Amino acid sequence: MTELLLKYFRAKQQEGQTEKVYDTQCPFCSMQCKKQVIEQSIVTRKQYRVLGKANPTSHGRLCIKGLNAHQHALHPERLKYPLQKVDGKFEQVSWDKAMGIIKEKFQVIQSEHGLNALSVYGGGSLTNEAAYLLGKFARVALRTKYIDYNGRFCMSSAASAAIHAFGLDRGMTNGLNDIPLAECIILAGTNIAECQPTLLPYFEKAKENGAFIIAIDPRETATTKMADLHLKPKPGSDAALANGILKALVEEKEIDLPFIEGRTKGFEEIKAYLGTLTLEEVEELTGVPANQIRKTAIMFGKAATGMIFTARGVEQQTDGYHTVRNFLNILLITGKIGMPGCGYGAITGQGNGQGGREHGLKADQLPGYRSIENPDHRHYIARVWNIRESELPGKGVSAYEMMNKIEDGEIKGMLLMGSNPIVSNPNADFVKKALEKLDFLVAADMFISETAMLADLILPVTSYLENEGTMTNLEGRVLLRPASKPCPGEVKHDWQIICEISRMLGKEDYFSFSGPEEIFNELREASRGGTADYYGINYDRLKKGEGILWPCPDPDHKGTERLFENSFAHEDGKAVMIPVSNTSEIAKEATDGEYPLFLTTGRVISHYLTGVQTRKSPSLAARNFESFAEIHPETAKKFGIQNKSLIKIKSKKGSIIVRSQWTEDIRQDTIFVPFHWAENQNVNLLVSDQLDPVCRMPGFKVTAVNVSHLEKL
Template sequence: MSELLLKYFRDQQKKIQSERVYDTQCPYCSMQCKMQLIEQTVVSRKQYKTVGKDNPTSQGRLCIKGLNAHQHALHRSRLKQPLKKVDGDFVPITWPEALELIAKNVNEIQAIEGKDALSVYGSASITNEEAYLLGKFARVGLGTKYIDYNGRLCMGAAATGANQTFGMDRGFTNTIEEIPHTRCIILAGTNIAECQPTIMPYFERAKENGAYIIAIDPRETKTTKIADLHLKNKPGTDVAIANSLLKVIIDHGLTDEQFLTSRTNGFEQVKQHLLAIDLNQTSEQTGVPVDQLIQAATIFGKEESGMIFTARGIEQQLDGTAAVRSFLNILLATGKIGVPNSGYGAVTGQGNGQGAREHGQKADQLPGYRSIENTEHRAYIANVWGIPENELPRKGVSAYEMFEKIDQGDITGMFIMCSNPVVSNPNANFVKKALEKLKFLVVADMFLSDTAKLADLVLPATSYLEDEGTMTNVEGRVMLREATFPVQGEAKHDWQIICEIAKAIGRGKYFSYQSAEEIFEELRIASKGGIADYHGITYDRLRHEQGVLWPCPTPEHPSTKRLFEYSFAHPDGKAKMVFFANESSPPKPRPDSDYPLILTTGRVMSHYLTGEQTRKSHSLAAQNVEAFMEIHPDTATRYNLKEQALVKIESAYGEIIVRSKWSTTIRKDTVFVPFHWTDSQNVNKLVSNQLDPFCRMPGFKVSAVKVSPVN
């Protein structure tokens, strides 16, 4: 090395006056990649970069979102003190003033209208400790039955489908490390290459090892490009696809009769219904050629091992639960579950989409995946919480239905934590109008989101860099997120906010925690004996083992790598198979002369959820500065739409304006718009208010629309 180069390195080293390293986890998708933020002080100026850290799930990999996550956490527009709305404008106030305002409004509303006049709207991005505490706060602090969370819009169908079929729901039934060794993979409605990029190497290795990959998606995506066979179906026809695949498997004698007899109930009834299905009619309905249906089914049926992964593409529909269960029927019929290299994966969307639904944020759920309507479950949790069982509220309603309750006047106050429902919910215009009717709205967030702008009071929350706690990732692995970065301004951790509000309204004795770990210790007890049993997990163990797969009932338990090896979680130990007709009930929006096209939605790699965080990252915002409508050139020509021109999209529920983006890889009857933008670009303004009858999931993925140029 030359003297000149050595001098340069010595000079650069002198400029770095100090360096600090902060361990953390990515705040975005369900992979929950471990990483470190490196802070360097160079000539009195701080510089930051993020690097990956080895762990069992993502093995040190990071995607573009994780590499730039710190940009939003350090953004100048972070909320750093409580804000009160006065005459339409926000003014800073102290925490004591904020808490006094909350107590005053809570007491007044409940004194006049009852406890259920208040509601809580939670999040699948907060830690397990905070999800647990938020559920306890609603039921013990406020005494209300009205609590639900934004994970209802994400994992509702997958969770319900797995619970109904298997008796329990853990996103992956086996570990992520088995993926490279399976022989056939079905990716149904999942674009993992853009939504969970760091999981892609597992599927790429499977392909290198000879696995046959089948993708089911109306669009060609970065994910479908790795597939050997792409079933490019019409949006909303996933139940019909699953039924036709299972029919072929049965007709070709590819079922596992021994497994069906000993491990399942209901197969004969399913088989009888499938006999009446005509593949030619299915082909016409779905837009998938018969030979492709046969090819996909026979390959999956013949291979010795296989996995099926589902995501929002098939789940965010009015028959999302039916679609999930119909694909699970295929696994059960071929015996490809509970054995090595075979199983089901619900590709969780949000960072803690798995853990956040296990410990009490859902309207009908108590910690440990217990049922709020089960007498034994109620008694156990009431005992843990130190209250009489009869003081525990009964179940409330789903996330969107809470806004209907607001519109009807049943709910007049709401506390929202780490969520932006004005943008993320269906029929978004209605949701905004409902929130504007509230007598009192409190929002805890990092930024002044579209939802926070409607609030009477906004509370500043900490970021992933500052807030320690556990998260449960896509494969059901509980991980400890270390967080030692200095808290920004007067922001508080979500669990601290909950505890201080509880104290302010006179319920502090139930919320006297001093750390996230202390909350987790109570969560361990509350989950003990439940389906999602965390009792054997401790912070020390998580640090030592880099995560533990639940259920883990005792500290000595090795953690559960594969579910259902010997029995399913129903009382009789068997899985339940049920047939669902190809036509959904309630019926999905259909194209007609007024609204001739099908709209479907999804993500782009550089953004996350409503974009509130990623748009604060200049590196991410530069990748996609605005929403767009992907449309086939032939379709665009038919409606006089030019490439890169502004276009109006209208449904029966609203309208938006975005820029057209021509693509020859999308179906000619379908348009696609990502859901990360707000205001006039918020695609959820076009989505109907209908819900899946089982899980209450909105039908985001199928809307009937019309398009026209903006002159």
């Protein structure tokens, strides 16, 4: 009898249990790991499991963020309907009403103040299709020159450096499979173990193969602990450190003269500048012992193969462009590029930071990595878009500089999509006040972010589980992200929203797309013949799951695994080296009696960007529920700061309150604060508005501050 009852109850349980499998990929970092989200419905309750999927990039691995990324997409605070601010409070409105408001406001602003009174601010997590369409929307539907995106704060230093040095920027010059072939690797300003954990096994494999790994970071991290040699420079001195390595390479004769003479320009100028320096001077500037600098040069120079990777630690500085150029000088004078196990990698931070700038989200770029100031490039894109070249606006300004344009009254309205600028921008208090001055702000988002809270209208967008499209990962591999989960409420895809606004503005003929594949096919044509040529990539090929590395100029092309094997992308085929001064063109903040410590910023493993999504994941939020400041115990004692106590950190721009965290893993003149929190924990309230003169990167990594115990204020 008991056995019969058990069979009966099992049958009833199975009747009430269903399972759905959603193939997708993680929405966060540039690894774009493939995975499955498995939804099990048991009677009235749903539970979820996540499995990694085999793929050529992460091989089925997932980190803590990828395992829990579904939680924010299912969060009860997801926006499901358009919201209009009425008397300071948000009220649900219909899509028709929302579109009518946008039409009226946009038309009034442009009729009264000109076309450039409207602006567009995008995000590095948008699909290629949405990024492409948003760039086209700004230039065709609005005809404004003001468009940029938060990727400006991610890789602009590295992108500009690679373009000027090599003639082309693809993030990585090699596929990831080249990493284990390198005998020596320099990791400059990157904490892979926390920022891209599924990338770390490539370096662990290289180490197993005998590679000597050199890490450059003022902090000890899980990444530096893997290294054979850890250089701990004073924040802001990375360009000088690279000069020290170059100086030692020349002195030790560990340079590749045939490569230099045959494939580069500018070596004599570098050699002349290095002749004015000594390693002792570099040691004084950087705090890195001269013997460690020389050892770095010898190990990298003597290795048969070698690679250099940079990330935000050396890039997010007001001389970030020149700093990266100097690390590229190291690569070029040793001839370590264009061969197996030899090359450069800028480790992209955002999920699609690469694709965003390739296809039009930056102020100066058109699809295919074309320049908006190049007449031939303008003519080509105008033909693809079926407009006159004269109708294309010119070059705008960088993301932060748009805030200055708002403050000056030149920009009156903004469409914000997939970003949270009052947390991610430097000088964050100024940015908030500037955005509050807008006549009209529309935010398209999944949640009411800190910036969306300022909006006049919020449009609900789909999550990665619902929105199909392509993404370009850190190695330049284009991947198709499937998405089959039904949209909740009245949520719409970002590309649909762009098309609907365009229709309301009378531009339907240019935005009559029925799906992401149709958009991608136009993107392919727009990129054809450009630096970032996607023409040979299509959805049918991508559905096979392997992804394709651009450039891929025709459908029979297999994609390009390794760049610069025979020549660089400049007209003469040569790479360009330049001497880089030990002192920045823009004076960085220096410590003094009032502000005696350096502040540097970065990520923690459980959070992503401004934390809007990851703080909606209970599993991730529980790991780091508040911000903190890493401080050396000796420094803490000097300033009367107890461990785990609330402290005030103050710069010339503002102040924040966070909890102290003692650690001997940081220089005594430096403190570290992550950037995932808002309000009075927003570390970007402290960061100056100075920008790199070439790429317009802010100096997030070098801010002079003081600290004090909160109870003594």
